[in-house]
Amino acid sequence: MRGRAKSAVWLAVMTAALLWPAGERARAATVFESLTVENGYPQTLTFRVTVRADADITDATLYYRIKGRGASAFDKPEELKPGRLVTAEVVMQVNSGQVYIPVGSEFTYSWEVTTADGQVARSEEREFLYLPPDREWKSVSNDFMTMYYHGDRETLARAYLDAGQDTYERIGRQLYGVTLTTLPVKVILFASEAEMTPARPGSGGRFDAAVTTCGTKVTNDILLMNPTPCGSTDRTDTLRHELGHILNDVAGQGTLAKLPAWMDEGAAVYAQSSPGDYEGAFRAAVRADRLIPFNQMTVPTSNPQLVGVFYGQAYFMVKFLIDREGPARFAELMRTIKSGTRFDQAIERVYGLSMAEFEDAFRAEHGLAPRSQPTAAPTAAPTQRPQQTQPTATPTRAAAQQASDGGGDAGLDRGMVLIFGVAVLLALAGVFSWLVSMMLANRREQGGGGAGPGAAGGPPAG
Structure with missing residues (x-):
């Protein structure tokens, strides 16, 4: 009877172990040793996790939300070498041409890892207030x-x-x-x-x-x-x-x-x-x-x-x-x-x-x-x-x-108009002078071809 009783107890223990939820076994076998945030103000935040498990860790995901933004997000490490002891990190840009997360933002975050046997474990949630480092705020x-x-x-x-x-x-x-x-x-x-x-x-x-x-x-x-x-x-x-x-x-x-x-x-x-x-x-x-x-x-x-x-x-x-x-x-x-x-x-x-x-x-x-x-609207904003x-x-x-400085552009326009007008008048005067010269030349040819008064190289008119 005593031997059968011991066997029954052992059988009950083994049955309970087998019926224990898989998620609970994973949590018992996975240990999150550290969760940290490296403040690379004003450009980056680096979220880092170190985790140990009984089977190889094959995947890790950072889950986070920013208070007041109304949405959650996730990101994955660029590299993850499978192993039973893994350190993984996500580098988050906070002030680039595409992304801006202001100082004063309050993060709530956690890590989730998956092992080779398909088990998933999630860390506790942590909070992080993003302020410039090296100051006593x-x-x-x-x-x-x-x-x-x-x-x-x-x-x-x-x-x-x-x-x-x-x-x-x-x-x-x-x-x-x-x-x-x-x-x-x-x-x-x-x-x-x-x-x-x-x-x-x-x-x-x-x-x-x-x-x-x-x-x-x-x-x-x-x-x-x-x-x-x-x-x-x-x-x-x-x-x-x-x-x-x-x-x-x-x-x-x-x-x-x-x-x-x-x-x-x-x-x-x-x-x-x-x-x-x-x-x-x-x-x-x-x-x-x-x-x-x-x-x-x-x-x-x-x-x-x-x-x-x-x-x-x-x-x-x-x-x-x-x-x-x-x-x-x-x-x-x-x-x-x-x-x-x-x-x-x-x-x-x-x-x-x-x-x-x-x-x-x-x-x-x-x-x-x-x-x-009405003043015309600018063609481009x-x-x-x-x-x-x-x-x-x-x-x-x-x-x-x-x-x-009012009227500076208008004054420049009036000056250009004046210069252009003077140039036109000078050109017209030149054309008029040429026409007069041609008329005098024609008259000289009709009258015997003598040179006009004061002309160099020609005898006086007779």
Whole structure:
């Protein structure tokens, strides 16, 4: 009896082992020894795994998602040498011509491996916050925003935080009546513009060299910021401006119809505590009657000398509409565009103004005559900066220079006409002189061929 009992116990143990789910056996036989992320800011992130199994590991896959992007993705190592102890890695580009993943992005990731016997094992999920390395990042937060900073900038970070709260209340809730859903909004506060530049998408070139960038909205939940004053006595206006872009997107940016550049930038300047130097650039353009035609305000200017005028005029265009019929009507305009109506049609529907009537009324508001002839739209759109980049700059002297240079092209055309006219007159005089010479020669031949008075080599007429 005792021998039979031992046999029964042994049989039960073996049966349980055989009936144990295959996935559980794989998990027991596969050990994830390490999961790491190597931060190659500003160009790459390298996700690396070291794993051990009882059978050869033949495949590995990295699964990840970025908070606020709403989708998951996966990637595989370029090389994987099968073995029972394997280290595999995926190198992810984060700032190239084709891919841009901003600092401040929050990753959730895990690895999955397959062994030669067909078993699959999945690691636990890990989280990774992408920030520039080699700095001691700190943070302060409120109920919708987190400020990341390093060094002794806590006082400034808290000032930005308070400005963000005020702007959200004043523009988001009171003007537009919207609520942010992708939270928290993360603000990365760099020490300087130079330190921020590598984190921006597609930076470089003549425009960037001429324009100071104090802040950039890169996604609807990430702002890049530096403490450089940008044409306003209130340093926090840069954050107000960039947060304004996020609120504009939520209130008015649709999938079928988009906000024109003047409306997006003008409303962002309206979110500031004041328009700052943009107002001076605009007033100078008004005095010189050098406002930018409305049909050229739909895309951002590619001319660094016109940045101040563009932002100032955009601000006053938005202010004109808000002052004309109140904030509620402007919020209705935003909703109308978001619903899929093109902005010019939306303005006509909400305000009863065509764009030509809007432009003439705006010019009259600032003491200028109506535009007598429509200005032709540019044949090609000006070169634009990358999506998600909004420069905050204040080149106030550009407007005055632009006004003082007025008529330069026309003066050059008149000079060319004058030169051409003189050349024609000289040519006609030469032809006339030749005709007179031919007539005199004919007369001499008819009268005996004597030389005229003063002609060398001929006897005097007899």
